[in-house]
Amino acid sequence: xxxxxxxxxxxxxxxxxxxxxxxxxxxxxxxxxxxxxxxxxxxxxxxxxxxxxxxxxxxxxxxxxxxxxxxxxxxxxxxxxxxxxxxxxxxxxxxxxxxxxxxxxxxxxxxxxxxxxxxxxxxxxxxxxxxxxxxxxxxxxxxxx
Numbered sequence: 247x248x249x250x251x252x253x254x255x256x257x258x259x260x261x262x263x264x265x266x267x268x269x270x271x272x273x274x275x276x277x278x279x280x281x282x283x284x285x286x287x288x289x290x291x292x293x294x295x296x297x298x299x300x301x302x303x304x305x306x307x308x309x310x311x312x313x314x315x316x317x318x319x320x321x322x323x324x325x326x327x328x329x330x331x332x333x334x335x336x337x338x339x340x341x342x343x344x345x346x347x348x349x350x351x352x353x354x355x356x357x358x359x360x361x362x363x364x365x366x367x368x369x370x371x372x373x374x375x376x377x378x379x380x381x382x383x384x385x386x387x388x389x390x391x
Contacts, residue, residue, distance in 0.1 A: 249326040271345055272338035274327055278320065279346075285317040286351050298357045314359060321352060 273279055292310050296302045304311050328336055343349045 249323050249330065270338055271341035272335065273342045274324060274339050278324060278327070279348075282317075282320050282324065282348060283346075285313065285320060286348065286355075288313050289317055289355050290351075293355060293358045296358045298354060300358070301361055302358050304359070317355070 292313065293302055304314055328339060331339060340349075
């Protein structure tokens, strides 16, 4: 709930960024970027032997699973932050992500984490049907207990 409120503070400071010759960049919240940088290093260590195009098998509830989940949830917060920002701020934030290569790293990680066949293994998929249900066609329900 807090992430959509944060760009408002950068929006107030946007007027102080004048027209300079250097291409400007503005970091999303430093705490978020610090966590993201740490998680990128950890994920690189986990996925370093897996080339892009092949996929890693991460066992549920393992340490690796928790690290990957934390990384993806951090990106979800980052995207919520971007969505709430004005178009001028998005440009500055995207320049920062381009300089740190965070978006490139995200894509490399996603292409190594994405399963070859994302078949949905819920109760509905046990019934033989022509329409195979995948994670892209079904709504995922997460219940935290």
